[in-house]
């Protein structure tokens with residue numbers, strides 16, 4: 001049992017209880033979303049006390065050194081004093097350049113940040129609708145290739161932030177964005193390994209960035225990209241991906257749809273889920289570097305099958321697109 | 328030299344964690360206890376488990392083991408499941424070329440936690 005000091009009050013923290021649970025169950029207002037270290041809604045900063053390393057796993061070394069932590073992953077080891085971060089210092093303004101539809105419910109949003117954003121292809125950041133309403137979106141752009149930031153945003157029925165992006169944002173509008181985080185990135189040290197990328201829906205966004213990053217760095221091993229969609233109309237960036245596959249013999253693009261249609265035939269899409277296609281095409285995943293992005297159910301199922309199929313846990317990088325909160 | 332050092336310390340734990348976890352997830356006798364647990368986090372817990380079983384440095388008390396497995400005991404966790412875990416552990420070490428004598432020592436360490444894990 002230990003004591004947590006927050007906003008002028010002391011809270012009792014039970015053994016093995018997370019900082020987030022400790023504060024929220026005792027009535028403190030701390031934002032949260034995924035509760036599993038992904039969405040960064042629960043970002044806090046330690047002013048005093050030791051910060052467990054697990055609580056800083058998803059943060060940049062720079063932020064970790066400043067005492068930032070994720071409350072949902074923080075099991076205090078002793079007394080701590082924590083604060084909510086001042087988002088002003090963590091955000092940057094950007095101008096909307098373009099918003100273009102990619103398919104019926106996904107649009108590409110291009111931004112120009114006021115100061116250059118330090119990021120790697122495949123990372124994600126928070127886009128702010130209002131100071132207290134933000135969501136995570138993955139970068140589809142590549143810093144060394146594109147001179148804008150690009151996101152692929154799917155409209156969620158009744159969604160506050162995705163609805164605002166689709167209905168309200170116009171070129172010239174000013175928005176706030178957070179820092180780029182996440183470890184779904186290309187590692188140039190692994191240039192000979194097989195890369196396997198599996199995404200559903202707008203989960204293609206980070207994968208599109210990672211693939212282009214890998215190709216621009218002369219990745220020599222095979223690269224397999226599976227994009228799954230319920231219907232053929234949900235597939236997007238097909239011409240671009242087919243052109244890349246034609247140009248780079250080591251890059252294989254496999255579109256997959258759950259339901260057959262005239263379009264799916266015309267585009268020779270596989271009629272099965274992306275994960276089923278992956279399992280049919282690969283006998284063992286030993287030595288593979290794997291990236292999984294999009295629907296959380298797909299990500300979890302794929303992680304299990306691909307791990308049991310021989311990939312090392314540390315080689316499976318995943319961004320489940322969990323609801324980000326706070327709502 | 329301690330058991331943990333003889334086995335190869337942290338490097339041995341890292342080598343064993345994937346193999347052991349893969350076995351557990353494929354073992355129909357016990358995998359139901361592990362589905363639904365966040366796998367990425369679970370990997371860190373498997374590491375904690377192996378470090379403990381290898382007699383390495385850890386700060387878990389018997390009380391922690393009781394609390395950590397109580398929800399599983401409520402789901403029916405019993406001696407047969409415990410034995411299955413120890414069996415998978417031994418098979419993992421065998422695969423890594425560890426001697427039978429050391430494997431027996433690891434099984435003995437795991438045995439000391441039985442009552443706490445099973446909430447007896």
Ligand SMILES: Cc1cc2nc3c(=O)[nH]c(=O)nc-3n(C[C@H](O)[C@H](O)[C@H](O)COP(=O)(O)OP(=O)(O)OC[C@H]3O[C@@H](n4cnc5c(N)ncnc54)[C@H](O)[C@@H]3O)c2cc1C
Nearest residue numbers: 135136137138152153154159160161162202321322323324
């Ligand atoms: C690491 C990470 C990366 C992400 N990257 C992307 C990305 O690149 N592109 C992208 O489009 N999204 C991405 N998301 C999801 C995104 O952050 C938002 O959760 C999503 O846009 C919904 O926000 P909203 O404000 O529109 O809806 P909200 O107002 O938050 O939700 C409205 C309602 O819809 C429900 N809901 C929320 N999400 C979903 C869903 N996926 N399916 C069905 N119902 C849902 C909510 O529970 C709520 O009832 C990512 C999420 C994470 C955690």
Ligand code: HEM
Nearest residue numbers: 357360361364372375376379387395408409412437440444
């Ligand atoms: C052999 C003796 C055992 C030891 C030393 C042991 C040790 C541990 C440790 C250290 C953790 C991590 C706790 C934490 O940090 O939260 C853990 C978690 C867990 N153990 Fe064990 N364990 C043993 C037996 C078992 C058995 C027999 C089962 C089931 C068949 C099991 C299933 C689990 C599960 C599912 C978790 C994760 C719980 C959760 O996060 O929900 N363990 N164990």
Ligand code: FES
Nearest residue numbers: 033034035040072
């Ligand atoms: S990262 Fe903690 S709630 Fe999502």
